[in-house]
Amino acid sequence: MGNTGGWQSWRTIPANITAVTGTHNVYLTFTSGQPADFVNLNWFTFVH
Numbered sequence: 001m002g003n004t005g006g007w008q009s010w011r012t013i014p015a016n017i018t019a020v021t022g023t024h025n026v027y028l029t030f031t032s033g034q035p036a037d038f039v040n041l042n043w044f045t046f047v048h
Contacts, residue, residue: 007040010042028044
C-alpha cells in the first residue's frame with residue numbers, strides 16, 4: 001500500500017470481500033522484509 005509519510009498519516013483502504021454465512025475467525029496479517037516497525041493500524045470495521 002505504500003508509505004503514508006508518518007505514523008499519524010492515515011489512509012482508508014476498502015476491501016471488497018464475498019459474503020459468507022456462519023461464524024469465522026478473521027486474521028489481519030502484515031509482513032515485511034524489514035526488521036523495524038512497519039505498520040500502525042488505527043482501526044478496521046465490517047459493514048454489511
